[in-house]
Amino acid sequence: MEYQIEREEKEVLGDFKPELIPDACGGGIDDYEEALHVLMKFVGSMSSALEQVSGRGANAIVYQAGKRMGHEAGKMVEKTDDLEKAMQELSEILGVEFFFDMWKPADQTEYTVENGNETIVKLIFRDCVVRQTLRRTGLPQKGPLCYLLYGYTVGAVEEVMGIRGKLDIDHVGPNACLKTLTIKWGGK
Amino acid sequence: MVKIEIDEDACVGCGSCVDDCPNNVYEMDEEKNKTKVVNEDDCMACLSCHEICPAEAMEHKDIHVAKRLYIDRKVSGILKKII
Numbered sequence: 001m002e003y004q005i006e007r008e009e010k011e012v013l014g015d016f017k018p019e020l021i022p023d024a025c026g027g028g029i030d031d032y033e034e035a036l037h038v039l040m041k042f043v044g045s046m047s048s049a050l051e052q053v054s055g056r057g058a059n060a061i062v063y064q065a066g067k068r069m070g071h072e073a074g075k076m077v078e079k080t081d082d083l084e085k086a087m088q089e090l091s092e093i094l095g096v097e098f099f100f101d102m103w104k105p106a107d108q109t110e111y112t113v114e115n116g117n118e119t120i121v122k123l124i125f126r127d128c129v130v131r132q133t134l135r136r137t138g139l140p141q142k143g144p145l146c147y148l149l150y151g152y153t154v155g156a157v158e159e160v161m162g163i164r165g166k167l168d169i170d171h172v173g174p175n176a177c178l179k180t181l182t183i184k185w186g187g188k
Numbered sequence: 189m190v191k192i193e194i195d196e197d198a199c200v201g202c203g204s205c206v207d208d209c210p211n212n213v214y215e216m217d218e219e220k221n222k223t224k225v226v227n228e229d230d231c232m233a234c235l236s237c238h239e240i241c242p243a244e245a246m247e248h249k250d251i252h253v254a255k256r257l258y259i260d261r262k263v264s265g266i267l268k269k270i271i
């Protein structure tokens with residue numbers, strides 16, 4: 001008799017033709033949850049291994065990967081040089097998994113600060129899949145994986161606004177992280 | 189608008205929240221040796237103070253509570269039964 005792996009769950013069997021799009025993806029919420037946790041652990045350990053091998057270079061590698069993704073995502077929305085509109089589009093690109101707002105200290109009147117040929121705006125990231133992954137894996141924030149989101153944000157803003165951008169971390173917390181986005185006017 | 193409440197009975201006056209808050213929301217009340225909220229308007233609800241406070245003495249009201257999908261529902265289900 002052929003050897004069979006024993007499993008508690010029943011295997012889902014069905015018919016499938018290449019041209020068909022399945023009307024359901026299969027699996028219950030528990031399956032998705034388990035997949036998410038496995039993915040979080042995979043990504044977390046990949047990030048820490050990358051850091052172990054490449055040291056600080058890991059940040060640059062992941063940043064570049066994120067930036068490329070950001071540029072690709074930015075191509076799907078309308079170009080604008082209006083910062084507020086760009087932030088609206090950025091929130092659509094990042095989606096609810098990276099729920100962010102513009103933030104300013106109470107005594108500052110505007111969200112943006114002009115400084116020569118630069119515009120500075122503070123962004124508070126309230127929901128973040130990267131933060132969730134790091135906490136799932138027990139890794140500190142501000143590591144290479146965070147650079148994926150920085151790169152992604154910068155890439156998307158650069159693409160949408162046709163400028164050069166930079167993102168710095170001000171503070172990381174368990175419930176929100178504050179970042180400063182600097183936009184350099186005058187093109188790439 | 190964020191509202192912060194401090195449980196003065198719980199606060200042990202270690203001052204960690206004062207040192208840790210990036211936006212200087214807290215100050216030590218030297219007389220009482222307890223923390224006090226002095227700059228609530230600048231709180232960005234990062235909850236770093238919650239993480240550092242050894243006494244779980246503060247509560248932030250009316251904030252965006254970030255998703256915590258890293259917490260296994262199975263685990264929280266079991267914990268709920270115990271706690």
Ligand code: SF4
Binds near residue numbers: 173208232
């Ligand atoms: S949540 Fe963050 S900003 Fe608000 S009081 Fe705590 S440490 Fe300060």
Ligand code: SF4
Binds near residue numbers: 244
């Ligand atoms: S960290 Fe907690 S216990 Fe320490 S001073 Fe602040 S509120 Fe009190």
